Amino acid sequence: MESWNQTATDEVRSHAPGEVNKRIDERVERCVRHMAEQERSQISHYLEKLEREWDLNRAVMVVGSAMALLGLWLARRDGGRWRILGEVAAGLMLQQGLMGFGPLAELVRALGGVRTRKEIDLEKFALKALRGDFERIPKPDGGPLARANAALVAAQS
Template sequence: METWNQSSDSARSHTPGMVNRRIDQHVEACVRHMATRADRPEMSRYLQRLEREWDLNRAVMVATAALGALGLLIGKKDGGRWRVLSGVAAAALLQHGMFGFGPLSGPLRALGVRTRREIDLEKFAIKALRGDFERIPNDGGPMARANAALVAAQS
């Protein structure tokens, strides 16, 4: 399943291929596990977990807000030198907002933080396996169903 994820968002395109492959392999392993188990209640619980997962944009916003607040708090105590950190955080957030990636995106992606599109692909694949869509064949075994679910989620 080398080419099922055809996403071309800016975060993926600015992430090293090894990191993207590791994220994709995690998704594949989860979808294959669900296809093998075919347990609808487990799929529903897993989908609820995916709904709560933070995406890259949310993680960047929280991290930059924390850095900005830290810069202001420490800057208040030391005469203002640390307030530069707030400016750097604001610039990083601006860059991420304008281009879809920034200085914090790389480390967060390396930690496994996914884009909303990547999370949604996994959600739709699990929903397809659960039977929410008609495009997934019931024959061919769990791996064929997992492959079909991932391809259906991408389209």
């Protein structure tokens, strides 16, 4: 089945392996379907959690900075040969900043399932639609699954 998430302008998604994107999309679908059966207060609580979720760029900057600092610290203790770790980390962060994607981002995304800001926002908008925050989104008959599917489609609009 083709994914409901058609975020074509997302550089990270376009460069990530399809199975990684699929795994992240399926997690969002499961969550939205689960939340379609919950009370508004539980949806609101989960939305607060999503507000605090780190996106991929933030995670890459933290991982890259930690690698650079570790390289500097090890180079200081070991006579400088670990300095290459800091240099590589700085280069990877520069690539991420300039191009919007890179090997470090792919690694963090694949291993940790860290999502882009657009992916997090899509889930938030779908949950807000479920909660009834938007007047123009129709409320389909057919129960929680139909509501979840309508919310996911509305989040893409």
